[in-house]
Amino acid sequence: MFQDKVLTHDWLAAAYSDDLSYKPLQVMILDERVVLFRTKSGVHAFKDLCIHRGAALSGGKVAGECIVCPYHGWEYNTDGMCVKIPQQPPERVIPPKARTVKYACVEKYGIIWVKLAGDPEEDELPQYEESGDPEFKTVCADPFVLHAAAPRVVENFLDVSHLAFVHDGSLGDSNYPLIPNYRVHWQGNRYVSDEIPVYADADGTGNYGTLYYTFEILRPTTARLKKVNRENGQIFSMLFTVVPNHERKSTVLALVSRNYDLDQSDEYYKDFQNEIILQDASVVENQRPEELPLDLQAELHLPADRVSIAYRQWLGKLGVTFGSDGTAARSKAI
Ligand code: FES
Numbered sequence: 428m429f430q431d432k433v434l435t436h437d438w439l440a441a442a443y444s445d446d447l448s449y450k451p452l453q454v455m456i457l458d459e460r461v462v463l464f465r466t467k468s469g470v471h472a473f474k475d476l477c478i479h480r481g482a483a484l485s486g487g488k489v490a491g492e493c494i495v496c497p498y499h500g501w502e503y504n505t506d507g508m509c510v511k512i513p514q515q516p517p518e519r520v521i522p523p524k525a526r527t528v529k530y531a532c533v534e535k536y537g538i539i540w541v542k543l544a545g546d547p548e549e550d551e552l553p554q555y556e557e558s559g560d561p562e563f564k565t566v567c568a569d570p571f572v573l574h575a576a577a578p579r580v581v582e583n584f585l586d587v588s589h590l591a592f593v594h595d596g597s598l599g600d601s602n603y604p605l606i607p608n609y610r611v612h613w614q615g616n617r618y619v620s621d622e623i624p625v626y627a628d629a630d631g632t633g634n635y636g637t638l639y640y641t642f643e644i645l646r647p648t649t650a651r652l653k654k655v656n657r658e659n660g661q662i663f664s665m666l667f668t669v670v671p672n673h674e675r676k677s678t679v680l681a682l683v684s685r686n687y688d689l690d691q692s693d694e695y696y697k698d699f700q701n702e703i704i705l706q707d708a709s710v711v712e713n714q715r716p717e718e719l720p721l722d723l724q725a726e727l728h729l730p731a732d733r734v735s736i737a738y739r740q741w742l743g744k745l746g747v748t749f750g751s752d753g754t755a756a757r758s759k760a761i
């Protein structure tokens with residue numbers, strides 16, 4: 428069973444909408460096999476397990492509003508109830524035990540989100556206004572698998588100091604590593620940083636300038652950033668969310684939005700994002716310990732790490748254990 432009470436009650440990204448056609452799709456979430464499938468009435472998520480002989484439903488097919496097991500053809504409706512057992516006459520009653528586990532599942536921003544436990548009405552999905560805003564063009568980055576714990580991956584996204592080194596020449600410049608003082612604020616349901624200036628090649632054309640980054644920690648596996656070029660009003664935003672497949676394996680899904688360069692191909696921005704995350708992977712997959720230490724005494728911190736500190740403290744306070752060392756972060760003012 429799921430080990431993490433916090434993440435199971437959270438909306439977790441599972442896959443891009445475009446990657447789920449009418450063929451069922453298996454996704455590993457928190458070490459569990461989940462099957463996603465699409466019918467005319469929408470998207471659905473079940474435990475990927477047939478009650479008959481334990482086959483994976485994801486190997487089957489969709490028939491009308493049902494998913495059909497590949498092994499002996501049992502059919503489950505969108506509530507997870509078995510409604511057809513081909514080996515018995517249709518008039519025979521199907522035992523109520525013949526069912527699979529259904530999870531809450533919604534589609535938003537081109538991402539399929541799953542909630543494995545708890546009330547689906549209780550928590551809102553992360554906010555990302557740029558999606559659907561006509562002033563922005565939004566691209567789904569290619570799914571990227573990292574052999575690293577989800578909290579390590581999210582923290583890397585929130586780490587402003589690495590831009591000058593890991594992404595020297597693109598997102599940052601190693602000649603300008605200094606991070607000015609900034610604060611992080613709790614705003615209702617999330618952490619938001621002050622605007623942090625980063626000197627870099629502003630648009631990938633050798634046109635150097637200062638970009639102002641704002642980081643937001645939305646949930647344990649979801650964050651966003653906005654960077655603004657005050658010279659020309661260009662805004663780049665990203666919703667970054669991690670599918671926590673296994674303790675040390677994660678899949679990054681990211682929505683990349685811009686209010687400029689609107690005629691550029693999606694491929695250009697996907698390629699750029701792939702290049703960036705490959706650079707991140709070389710570091711993040713080699714961090715030790717693999718699980719994010721939530722005890723602030725475990726590693727050293729600088730004022731420039733305030734977003735990461737807030738993230739670690741929040742995970743500790745919430746009680747996240749999956750992909751972290753699971754100890755409560757010690758309270759330390761940020
Ligand atoms: S294992 Fe699914 S129908 Fe037999």
Ligand SMILES: [Fe+2]
Binds near residue numbers: 583593703
């Ligand atoms: Fe990075």
